[in-house]
Amino acid sequence: xxxxxxxxxxxxxxxxxxxxxxxxxxxxxxxxxxxxxxxxxxxxxxxxxxxxxxxxxxxxxxxxxxxxxxxxxxxxxxxxxxxxxxxxxxxxxxxxxxxxxxxxxxxxxxxxxxxxxxxxxxxxxxxxxxxxxxxxxxxxxxxxxxxxxxxxxxxxxxxxxxxxxxxxxxxxxxxxxxxxxxxxxxx
Numbered sequence: 001x002x003x004x005x006x007x008x009x010x011x012x013x014x015x016x017x018x019x020x021x022x023x024x025x026x027x028x029x030x031x032x033x034x035x036x037x038x039x040x041x042x043x044x045x046x047x048x049x050x051x052x053x054x055x056x057x058x059x060x061x062x063x064x065x066x067x068x069x070x071x072x073x074x075x076x077x078x079x080x081x082x083x084x085x086x087x088x089x090x091x092x093x094x095x096x097x098x099x100x101x102x103x104x105x106x107x108x109x110x111x112x113x114x115x116x117x118x119x120x121x122x123x124x125x126x127x128x129x130x131x132x133x134x135x136x137x138x139x140x141x142x143x144x145x146x147x148x149x150x151x152x153x154x155x156x157x158x159x160x161x162x163x164x165x166x167x168x169x170x171x172x173x174x175x176x177x178x179x180x181x182x183x184x185x186x187x
Contacts, residue, residue: 006030006049006050006051006052006053006054007052007053007101007102007145007148008046008056008100008101008102009053009054009056009100009101009103009104009145010055010059010060010100010102010103010104011055011056011106012059012103012104012105012106012119013105013106013107013108013110013111013119014106014107014110014111015106015107015110016057016104017033017035017057018106018136019104019106019134019136019141020032020033020055020057022136022140022142023141026142027051028051028053029051029052029053029054029142030049030051030053030054030055031053031054031056032045032055033056033057034056034057034058035057037058039091039097042056043096053145055104060088060091060097060099061088061099061123063084063087063088064081064084064085064161065115065119066084067081067083067084067085068081068122068164068167069112069114069118071165072114072117072169073114078165081164081165085161085165088157088161089157089158089161089162092161093157099154099157101130101148101153102131102132102148103119103123103130103131103132104141104144105119105120105131105133105134106134107134107135107136108120108133108134108135109135113169114169117167117169119131119133120133121167121169121172122164122172125160125167125172126154126155126157127151127152127153127154127155129149129151129152130151130154132144132148
């Protein structure tokens with residue numbers, strides 16, 4: 001769900017709904033909670049946006065993230081994670097979903113450990129400058145929008161999404177350069 005004329009940001013984290021208030025009064029930002037919208041409604045809202053910044057909370061990888069967290073918290077199976085990765089990859093390839101330009105992780109210190117590893121470990125492996133932690137009280141969210149880092153865009157999602165099961169919490173970044181971490185083996 002990208003807007004061709006805007007920079008699209010997805011707010012994630014426990015306190016993401018509270019962050020919308022800081023953006024509502026700025027003319028160059030169109031912000032809304034789309035968490036309860038259908039994919040079609042959310043895509044329509046984003047593509048019709050006519051502002052430099054479009055901010056919402058409809059994460060195209062929400063199901064993958066939840067399956068990854070549940071898998072590593074021993075609440076789900078690898079099959080469930082594989083299914084969600086396949087669904088997201090297909091939707092991203094077909095264009096029915098798209099990656100935002102940036103993820104803003106609101107108050108990352110309040111996240112449960114496995115969620116923190118997803119947002120600050122797994123996703124930044126794919127595109128380090130595209131995931132930004134933000135805590136209320138640090139710099140204002142509007143000021144942060146004006147200072148977004150530049151860097152490479154998201155790589156084609158399919159290949160790196162299929163590797164997320166190998167991104168083990170507490171091991172992310174400890175493998176060799178470019179590695180997604182240790183390989184899991186059935187045992």
